[in-house]
Amino acid sequence: MENDYSGGSQDNPYDAGKADVGPPPTSGVNSTAQTLAIISLASGLLGISAMCCVFLMPIPLVAIVTGGIALTQNKPSNNGVTIMSIIGLALGLLAFAGFGLMILLNLGAAAAGAVSG
Secondary structure (H helix, E strand, O other): OOOOOOOOOOOOHHHOOHHHOOOOOOOOOOHHHHHHHHHHHHHHHHHHHOOOOHHHOHHHHHHHHHHHHHHHHOOOOOHHHHHHHHHHHHHHHHHHHHHHHHHHHHHHHHHHHHHHO
16 A cells, blocks of 8 residues: 555545535524614614614614515525514514604604694
8 A cells, every 4th residue: 555645645544535525514594684684673673762762763664674684585485584584574564654653643742732832
């Protein structure tokens, strides 16, 4: 037996399967879509809880945008990412509508106060 292990010789038992080695198998989860779905869900929850502060109005927009992108990048077989994306998107839309309603009510109260007094 020859001890020439350079160059992938057949005598090296540790070098036998190196040509067949590839990347590890993936579980089918798109990590980008999963990250965007988590961001959408978190910012949707934060947007709902921060509806009293008008300067936090961009937070629901983040939930809407990242939820939409996660839904388009998601594989159909990954239900967890789909559910997180839809919930984040819905919470973002609800918070954004709440911000709009709050602004309209404040404008209406300011207009009523200006007329009466």
